[in-house]
Every structure is written in C-alpha cells, then in structure tokens.
Amino acid sequence: MDQQHKTRVWEYWQGMDRGDQAGFISQALHPDVVWHGFQPLRHLHGADEVWSRFWQPLLRAIPDLTRRPYVFLGSRYQDGDWVCGTGDFVGTFARGWVLDRVVVPASGTSVHFRFGEFCRVQEGKIVEIRIIVDLPDLLRQAGIELLPPNYGRDLWIPGPLAGDGLLLAEQDAAESEKSLGLVEAMIFGGLNRYDGRSQDSQGLERFWHPHMVWHGPVGIGSAYGLDEFKRNAQGPIVRAFPDRKGVGHQARIAEGAFAASTGWPSLAGTHQYDFMGWPPTGQKIGWNIMDFWKRDGHLLLENWVMIDLIGAALESGVDLFEQLPQKE
Amino acid sequence: MTNDIHQHNKLLLGQLRTALYDCEATALQRQLVKAFAPDAAIHLAFPFEDLEGPGGLYEQAYRPLLEAVPDLERRDFILMAGSDRDTNWVGCGGNYVGVFERPWLDIPPTGHAVAMRYHEFFRIEENRIVEMQALWDIPQVMMQANAWPMTPSLGVEWVIPGPAGQDGILTGSYDEAQAKASVQLVLDMVGGLRRSPDGFDAMEMERYWHPKMNWYGPAGIGTARRLSGFQNWHQFPFLRAMPDRQAILDNGFMFGDGDYVGFTAWPGMQMTLSGDGWLGIPPANQSLTMRSLDFWRREDGLLRENWVLVDLLSVYDQLGVDVFSRMREVTHARQLPR
Numbered sequence: 001m002d003q004q005h006k007t008r009v010w011e012y013w014q015g016m017d018r019g020d021q022a023g024f025i026s027q028a029l030h031p032d033v034v035w036h037g038f039q040p041l042r043h044l045h046g047a048d049e050v051w052s053r054f055w056q057p058l059l060r061a062i063p064d065l066t067r068r069p070y071v072f073l074g075s076r077y078q079d080g081d082w083v084c085g086t087g088d089f090v091g092t093f094a095r096g097w098v099l100d101r102v103v104v105p106a107s108g109t110s111v112h113f114r115f116g117e118f119c120r121v122q123e124g125k126i127v128e129i130r131i132i133v134d135l136p137d138l139l140r141q142a143g144i145e146l147l148p149p150n151y152g153r154d155l156w157i158p159g160p161l162a163g164d165g166l167l168l169a170e171q172d173a174a175e176s177e178k179s180l181g182l183v184e185a186m187i188f189g190g191l192n193r194y195d196g197r198s199q200d201s202q203g204l205e206r207f208w209h210p211h212m213v214w215h216g217p218v219g220i221g222s223a224y225g226l227d228e229f230k231r232n233a234q235g236p237i238v239r240a241f242p243d244r245k246g247v248g249h250q251a252r253i254a255e256g257a258f259a260a261s262t263g264w265p266s267l268a269g270t271h272q273y274d275f276m277g278w279p280p281t282g283q284k285i286g287w288n289i290m291d292f293w294k295r296d297g298h299l300l301l302e303n304w305v306m307i308d309l310i311g312a313a314l315e316s317g318v319d320l321f322e323q324l325p326q327k328e
Numbered sequence: 329m330t331n332d333i334h335q336h337n338k339l340l341l342g343q344l345r346t347a348l349y350d351c352e353a354t355a356l357q358r359q360l361v362k363a364f365a366p367d368a369a370i371h372l373a374f375p376f377e378d379l380e381g382p383g384g385l386y387e388q389a390y391r392p393l394l395e396a397v398p399d400l401e402r403r404d405f406i407l408m409a410g411s412d413r414d415t416n417w418v419g420c421g422g423n424y425v426g427v428f429e430r431p432w433l434d435i436p437p438t439g440h441a442v443a444m445r446y447h448e449f450f451r452i453e454e455n456r457i458v459e460m461q462a463l464w465d466i467p468q469v470m471m472q473a474n475a476w477p478m479t480p481s482l483g484v485e486w487v488i489p490g491p492a493g494q495d496g497i498l499t500g501s502y503d504e505a506q507a508k509a510s511v512q513l514v515l516d517m518v519g520g521l522r523r524s525p526d527g528f529d530a531m532e533m534e535r536y537w538h539p540k541m542n543w544y545g546p547a548g549i550g551t552a553r554r555l556s557g558f559q560n561w562h563q564f565p566f567l568r569a570m571p572d573r574q575a576i577l578d579n580g581f582m583f584g585d586g587d588y589v590g591f592t593a594w595p596g597m598q599m600t601l602s603g604d605g606w607l608g609i610p611p612a613n614q615s616l617t618m619r620s621l622d623f624w625r626r627e628d629g630l631l632r633e634n635w636v637l638v639d640l641l642s643v644y645d646q647l648g649v650d651v652f653s654r655m656r657e658v659t660h661a662r663q664l665p666r
Contacts, residue, residue, distance in 0.1 A: 145480040148608075149658045232657070271610075277478045277654060279647035281612035316610040322565070323482065 061097035070159025152221020171256030180254035244269025396432030405490025410583025419590035468547035477654035483550020507584030569606030573599035
C-alpha cells in the first residue's frame with residue numbers, strides 16, 4: 001500500500017483544529033465519499049453531507065475538538081487500501097450536539113470519548129469511511145445513563161502499553177503477516193469454535209497473553225486478564241447469543257505488531273438469553289464492531305473494541321434514544 | 329354494625345403491627361401465628377412468591393431480613409380497610425427501616441440506614457388473616473446499595489413519603505359514603521384509562537388528577553410529579569410498550585376508606601410486551617402478568633397522591649432475565665466469598 005495514503009488520513013484526523021475545517025475536509029474526502037456511522041447517523045453520502053450532518057454539528061457542539069489517536073495503521077484488504085485507528089475525541093462540550101433526530105445535551109465541561117475509524121483511500125482521496133464513537137460514554141459524561149451498569153471496569157481507556165501504536169512509517173512486512181495470521185487464527189480457530197456450552201471450547205489461551213487487556217465500550221466495560229475478559233466481556237455475549245459467529249469484515253488488516261478489523265455486521269447470532277438486562281427476543285441480530293489488536297510475540301496482548309451498542313439495542317428492538325431530547 | 333367490621337379489623341391487626349414495629353424475633357413469631365390462619369394464603373414479591381402460612385412467612389421472609397437488618401422496624405404511613413365482593417381487607421403502606429448490616433438476597437450491605445417501601449394487604453375472615461398479598465420494594469434496597477443492575481429510572485428515586493396531611497392511619501369510624509365517593513373517583517379514572525386505544529388524549533386524565541399530583545412508582549420507574557411527569561416518565565412508555573394491557577377483573581379488590589382507596593390483585597393485569605420504550609426492554613411479544621398494589625388519596629374531588637408498587641422483579645423473571653444474577657455480577661467485588 002502507498003504510504004501516502006496514511007499521510008492523507010493522518011492529515012484528515014489532525015486537521016480539525018487548524019481553522020478552515022470545511023475546506024480541509026473537502027480536500028481530504030472524495031466528493032462522493034461513502035460514510036458509514038453509528039446510530040443514529042448511519043449512512044451519509046458525499047463530502048458535503050459528511051460536513052453538514054456530521055462535522056458541522058459536532059464542531060458546533062465541541063468547537064475545540066481534537067483527535068488523540070493512539071493506534072494508527074494501514075494496509076491493503078482485498079482490493080482496497082485501508083488506513084484505520086482508534087483513540088479519543090477530546091474537547092469542551094459547549095453546546096448540545098444535534099445528531100440527526102436527537103440532541104446530546106452539552107455537559108459544559110471538557111469531555112473525552114473514543115472513536116474507531118477506517119478510511120479507504122483511492123488516488124489520494126478518502127472514498128469510504130466507517131466510524132464508531134462511544135456515544136454512551138459521552139452521554140454519561142453529559143449526565144445521562146443510557147445503559148445498565150457494566151460488568152467490566154470503567155476507566156479512561158489508555159493507548160498501547162509501550163506507546164508505540166502510531167505507525168506513521170512503513171513496517172516490516174513479515175511482522176505484519178504474523179499479526180494478521182494470529183488474529184485470523186484467534187477469530188476462526190478460537191472465537192468461532194464456541195460449542196454453545198463452555199467458553200473453554202474456544203481455547204482462547206492459545207492466542208491471548210495471560211495479561212491481556214480488553215478495552216471495551218461503556219455498557220460492557222474493560223477487562224484485565226483472560227479470566228476477567230471471559231467473565232465480564234465475552235461470557236455474557238456468548239451466553240446470550242450462543243450461535244453467534246463472526247460473519248465477515250469490510251476490512252481486516254495488519255501492520256507491524258498491530259492488526260484491525262471491522263464488519264457491518266461483524267457478529268451475527270440469535271438473541272436467546274438475556275444480555276445487559278435485555279430479555280431474549282429470539283431475533284437475529286447483527287452488530288457493527290471494530291477491533292484493534294496489539295500482538296506481543298506469538299500472543300495478543302491488547303484489544304481495543306468499539307461496538308455500536310445503541311445500534312445493537314435497536315437490533316433487539318430497543319430505541320435507547322427515547323430518553324434523549326428529540327430534535328424539533 | 330357492618331361498617332364497624334373495618335374498624336374492628338384494623339384494631340385486630342394492632343398487636344401484629346406493634347410486633348412488626350419492634351421486630352423482636354420471638355414476639356413477632358408469636359404475633360404472626362396469632363394473627364394468621366395456619367393455612368393462610370401468603371403471596372409476597374418475587375423471589376419469595378407463595379409462602380406456607382405464618383411459619384413460612386417468618387422463616388422465608390422475616391428471618392433472613394432480620395439477620396441482614398437486625399434493628400428492623402416497620403412503619404406504616406397508610407392503614408386503611410374496606411370490603412369488595414364480600415371480602416374484607418386491611419391495607420398497609422409504609423417503609424421498612426433499619427441498618428443494613430449483612431447481605432440480604434445477595435445484596436451487599438451498606439452499614440447505613442436503609443428504607444424499603446411495602447404495600448401489604450390482608451384479607452380477614454373471622455378474626456384471622458386468611459390471605460396476604462404484599463410487595464416489598466426490593467429494587468429500592470438494591471439501589472441504596474448501589475447494586476441495581478438494570479436500566480436507570482426515568483423518574484426520581486428517593487425515599488417515598490407518606491400522605492401530605494400525615495392522615496393516612498385511619499382509625500376512626502368507617503364512613504361508607506365517603507369511602508364510596510373515593511372509590512368512584514378511582515373507578516372513573518380507570519374508566520378513562522380504558523379509553524387509551526382511542527389515543528392518550530382520550531383518557532382525559534386531567535379530569536381525575538390534581539394538577540399537583542404525586543405518583544410514587546416502584547424503584548426502577550421512580551416518582552413523578554404533575555400529570556405531565558406521570559405521563560412522560562411512566563404512563564406513556566408503559567402504554568406504548570403494552571397497549572393491550574387489561575385488568576384481570578376476577579382477581580382485583582378495590583376498597584375505600586375516607587379519602588383513601590386501596591387496590592390489590594395477584595396478579596391484576598395481563599399484557600403483551602409488544603412495543604418499545606418501557607424500561608429499555610426489547611419488545612419480544614411475550615405475554616406476562618403484573619402485580620400492582622396501589623393506594624390513592626383524594627383531595628378536592630381529584631386524585632392528589634398515588635402510591636404504586638409493581639413487582640418488577642417478577643416481570644423480569646417472566647421475561648427470562650435473572651436480575652439477581654446480574655446484580656451478583658455488577659457487585660462481584662463486594663460479594664463475600666462463599
């Protein structure tokens with residue numbers, strides 16, 4: 001992949017606090033860019049719409065918005081060049097964020113909330129974007145609890161242990177291959193092998209470092225070590241959706257010791273047992289998810305996960321936004 | 329003479345109420361055995377459900393509660409009586425209070441005073457309690473222990489007050505006409521509720537409710553003030569989710585006493601959870617029944633206060649959600665080693 005693609009996305013991410021934001025965005029995005037977001041802003045088409053319906057309302061709400069990525073990588077998946085990363089949006093939440101049909105009330109304080117973003121680049125322009133932000137986390141900072149309490153822990157999620165997640169330069173291809181191979185083995189030879197009864201059937205310890213850290217969204221929380229991961233993060237999901245499977249990705253890439261994937265949906269199954277206090281519906285669900293991994297030797301050490309949980313709730317028939325002020 | 333039966337029944341429960349106020353184990357057991365018929369039907373909130381006579385009530389419910397809250401005290405703020413369909417009832421509403429010293433139902437103790445609202449209805453025949461229908465607001469205790477694992481309330485959560493006039497302990501002689509007028513007002517309001525299929529406005533709730541009404545819902549729903557608050561935080565989400573809800577008429581008992589009205593039923597409503605919006609619960613078209621035990625207070629011909637307890641833990645149980653299991657997970661670090 002052309003390393004210039006990474007530069008293009010990096011500039012797009014870092015340009016928000018540099019004045020002419022509208023001009024900056026139109027320069028980075030292809031006029032016909034396809035933008036896939038999170039609930040309630042699912043699909044936008046064209047740079048103008050991405051500006052007027054996503055960036056402009058967001059920058060009006062948080063005028064000093066900055067992105068603080070801590071993972072950043074890029075590579076080719078099938079016939080697309082993808083650059084992706086995760087980190088925080090940080091800024092002062094000065095005015096309500098008009099987000100499609102709802103308004104997220106301003107906190108009047110500084111806020112931080114996570115994003116994960118995948119950009120597909122073609123001939124120097126971003127032609128496709130997939131982005132998830134941790135909206136329940138932002139809402140909580142604005143005083144609105146949308147979800148029941150986490151099983152996992154709450155914390156301001158950190159970047160990689162070694163602080164080495166921003167891969168601005170080209171990485172060793174052999175290392176990248178190892179990372180991708182490990183992640184694929186873990187998904188297809190581990191996660192997908194759940195027998196519907198015991199989490200042991202997945203044999204996750206073959207792929208994960210015993211001191212692994214799972215950085216999850218508000219609603220699920222974070223876990224340190226495989227035991228907490230199985231208990232607080234993964235256990236409730238596999239129990240509620242015993243037939244759930246990874247069903248494909250729009251992108252699955254690796255560079256150096258880092259790997260990333262996103263799927264819309266990434267996970268599909270049947271809601272057969274309660275999850276987060278939601279009773280079983282017997283309905284098929286599909287969740288949009290992003291994963292970012294850090295490999296350490298032959299094991300995975302860290303995993304940053306974004307899930308559109310508000311979208312997931314809708315899949316189970318619950319509109320969490322009913323609690324929010326609706327746009328006039 | 330027929331009216332004096334209600335005064336008589338309230339007096340009859342005097343010793344039991346005193347024993348519950350003191351909550352001294354031996355005296356309480358003695359009074360339970362004295363007040364209840366040995367084969368009385370006892371229905372208590374989930375997870376207690378049906379208990380076997382006064383002995384079962386003590387062993388299954390009061391003994392563990394007393395172990396957790398050794399200085400337990402039961403404080404009525406409503407005591408009323410009346411009859412419906414040839415049955416005589418006494419209804420009590422109030423708070424259990426005490427220091428929460430040891431785990432109860434796996435709820436981690438707080439070491440602080442805790443309050444748990446109760447609505448308890450007793451059916452009396454020949455000077456004995458032959459049936460009890462009672463809800464204890466267990467989620468309220470979970471919340472005080474920071475252990476409520478379910479969706480946050482739309483209303484406000486606080487310790488529910490007794491009647492504004494502090495006049496809920498009705499011990500005077502029974503006024504049939506006044507009681508009847510109170511019941512009629514509630515029946516008229518319920519008639520309005522039945523018009524909900526024609527739209528929420530068709531219910532004309534403002535005809536029945538005082539502009540400064542208070543609606544005291546169960547923990548998990550919370551308290552709402554004014555008709556707008558009641559409708560925003562409880563009534564509309566409830567009706568949207570369960571538009572076909574209807575009373576199980578054969579189960580309900582409604583009676584008045586002064587300006588107060590009591591209602592008990594086990595269960596009193598059946599419905600299908602077919603729409604979104606209630607407690608963040610996915611609408612999966614499950615059929616369920618609901619236990620709602622209520623008190624109303626009339627003022628100037630309008631309903632000014634309404635104490636409502638709904639067995640939400642039973643609702644979750646019927647829907648296939650184990651609230652206690654979730655609670656143990658979110659309080660994992662505070663659970664004592666087993």
